[in-house]
Amino acid sequence: MADIKGSEVETTGKTAPGFAKSIKISTILPIVAAAGALIVNLGLPDSAEHPIAEHHYFAGALCVLLAFAGIAFITGIFSQKFRTVYQSKAPFYSGIILFLSLCDILTAKTALLPVLYFPSLDRVLGVLIEDFSFICKCLIYSLRLQFVGWLCGAFCGISTGVALGFIPQFKYWTYPLVRILGPIPSTAWFPLVLVSFPTVVSASTFLIALAVWFPTTVLTMNGINNIQNSYFEVAETMGASKTYVIFHVGIPAAMPHMFIGLFNGTCASFITLVTAEMIGAKCGIGWYINWQKEMMAYANVYAGLIVMSLICYCFITLLFYLRDKVLVWQKGVIKW
Amino acid sequence: MVEGGISISNIKKTFTNVQNETITALLNINLKIPTGSLTSLIGPSGCGKSTVLRLIAGLNHPDSGTLTLDGKQIEKPGSDRGFMFQQHTLFPWLTIRNNIAFSLKAQNIYKENASRVDEFIDLVGLKGFENYYPHQLSGGMCQRASLARAIVSHPKVLLLDEPFGALDAFTRMNMQDELLRIWKERNMTMIMVTHDVDEAIYVSDQIVVMSPRPGRIIKIVDVKLARPRARSSNDFLLYRSKILRLLNFGGTEIQPEFSI
Ligand SMILES: Nc1ncnc2c1ncn2[C@@H]1O[C@H](COP(=O)(O)OP(=O)(O)O)[C@@H](O)[C@H]1O
Ligand SMILES: [Mg+2]
Numbered sequence: 001m002a003d004i005k006g007s008e009v010e011t012t013g014k015t016a017p018g019f020a021k022s023i024k025i026s027t028i029l030p031i032v033a034a035a036g037a038l039i040v041n042l043g044l045p046d047s048a049e050h051p052i053a054e055h056h057y058f059a060g061a062l063c064v065l066l067a068f069a070g071i072a073f074i075t076g077i078f079s080q081k082f083r084t085v086y087q088s089k090a091p092f093y094s095g096i097i098l099f100l101s102l103c104d105i106l107t108a109k110t111a112l113l114p115v116l117y118f119p120s121l122d123r124v125l126g127v128l129i130e131d132f133s134f135i136c137k138c139l140i141y142s143l144r145l146q147f148v149g150w151l152c153g154a155f156c157g158i159s160t161g162v163a164l165g166f167i168p169q170f171k172y173w174t175y176p177l178v179r180i181l182g183p184i185p186s187t188a189w190f191p192l193v194l195v196s197f198p199t200v201v202s203a204s205t206f207l208i209a210l211a212v213w214f215p216t217t218v219l220t221m222n223g224i225n226n227i228q229n230s231y232f233e234v235a236e237t238m239g240a241s242k243t244y245v246i247f248h249v250g251i252p253a254a255m256p257h258m259f260i261g262l263f264n265g266t267c268a269s270f271i272t273l274v275t276a277e278m279i280g281a282k283c284g285i286g287w288y289i290n291w292q293k294e295m296m297a298y299a300n301v302y303a304g305l306i307v308m309s310l311i312c313y314c315f316i317t318l319l320f321y322l323r324d325k326v327l328v329w330q331k332g333v334i335k336w
Numbered sequence: 337m338v339e340g341g342i343s344i345s346n347i348k349k350t351f352t353n354v355q356n357e358t359i360t361a362l363l364n365i366n367l368k369i370p371t372g373s374l375t376s377l378i379g380p381s382g383c384g385k386s387t388v389l390r391l392i393a394g395l396n397h398p399d400s401g402t403l404t405l406d407g408k409q410i411e412k413p414g415s416d417r418g419f420m421f422q423q424h425t426l427f428p429w430l431t432i433r434n435n436i437a438f439s440l441k442a443q444n445i446y447k448e449n450a451s452r453v454d455e456f457i458d459l460v461g462l463k464g465f466e467n468y469y470p471h472q473l474s475g476g477m478c479q480r481a482s483l484a485r486a487i488v489s490h491p492k493v494l495l496l497d498e499p500f501g502a503l504d505a506f507t508r509m510n511m512q513d514e515l516l517r518i519w520k521e522r523n524m525t526m527i528m529v530t531h532d533v534d535e536a537i538y539v540s541d542q543i544v545v546m547s548p549r550p551g552r553i554i555k556i557v558d559v560k561l562a563r564p565r566a567r568s569s570n571d572f573l574l575y576r577s578k579i580l581r582l583l584n585f586g587g588t589e590i591q592p593e594f595s596i
Contacts (some may be wrong), residue, residue, distance in 0.1 A: 237419040238443075
């Protein structure tokens, strides 16, 4: 399939030189954007309302971007393969650079936005670079909470869901409980959990696990209930035992639903993570953001937000990657 | 003493539908299916053909009456009776190869029989498609794969519920020939549900004609034609008109010597 697509792109490249040329221009765009942003940054004077930046990190960052754009452009001239990938992304990269430049103009250059809440990019980058080791410490703390809590929640959720789907007696006693306790946002348990767990870390981990657990449980059970009966019947006629059917028919068939549950749970777990850190912890990115906000250090708040969004982005990307690996068989069947 | 084959006697089977009414799906069914024969069940939809197959498979249980396979009561599904559903029920999460290997793995006899999987992939002409997923193949190929999956563990009996119903006419005729080839090679007892009269006459030793409300057998027709059968021979057409009349279609007798 991928081969076909690749060759299609190549033939259109050959048969429509005008089109190819116009796209080749797009690979220059990031260079133009970065150069323009650099000229604006160095050319216009900084507004007097902003505290004077000690280091010109943003200018430095733009230089790095410019260098990258240049390297990408040159690579594109020599490698057709790289160019086809790069030229479709290039306008987007240019857009990002222009957006950063706009931020630069609105903050450092003109101070059109309130100076206290919208610090210059130099200062935000400054925090990221100068506070790096401390932010890393917070990052590791958050990641550990997130990973341990998520894994516990996912494992318990899948197990509970499978048991609910296959064992009627278990469902009879447990499902009402799941229905009543599950929808409560896990952060609402905070007052109770804080006093019943020995440490803040264990309490936070538990809440993150709880946040992942509920949607995973419900959707896993749902997935199992929705499996067409003939799959089970045909497995039986092939001599499969009950346990074999659970692991080789029930669970794989419920996988797509399971991943939707895990995805929902992951989103809920981010909320729980940040809230837990803001309320109870003495470390972590959520705590860092909250603490800096109280100190009115908004440059640090933005730095924290950037790191936080990176965590979430990486985590979701990891989950999607896992899903694509596990659900290869779904390629072209369902998309969500 | 009953030796060999399937024996169905005095079967009654009722269902309760959504409106809580009792439906008599089968009444007074008596049928003997000799070992190694090929039997077709034919009749309008709702006459209980699938139910007969499901009873033999052990997926449903009769209200009264007995079903035996080689003298032993049929109680639950087992790998001695392969089942092929109308819609291919290949597992979408397994490749064709793993689908076909499923029954061997489920019975924990895969290791010593791994080569059998390739043999059956070959047998149904799917060589080169082992690593495809079901949705990447055509309907006909999927039916071949489910056929291979149903027979890879050498069942004594193969139950086929309208196996080629969803296929186009040409693919269907091809599949009928392949089914006959496999039947001869493997010497299995086959019972096939169909609503295609030609298909029934083309492949079967005996054709069980059924009628609905309540589901019952109205006639068992033995097809005494040598194989391979010509689909347009006079004898074939005679069987055809006979069965159609049993099913209350085609009131006029055909004249074997008519000219176009
Ligand atoms: N699980 C079931 N629940 C209720 N009614 C059923 C069920 N299975 C079959 N029936 C009824 O039994 C009758 C025979 O069904 P079936 O064996 O599927 O017929 P056929 O395969 O000949 O079309 C039909 O009237 C059908 O509605
Ligand atoms: Mg049917």
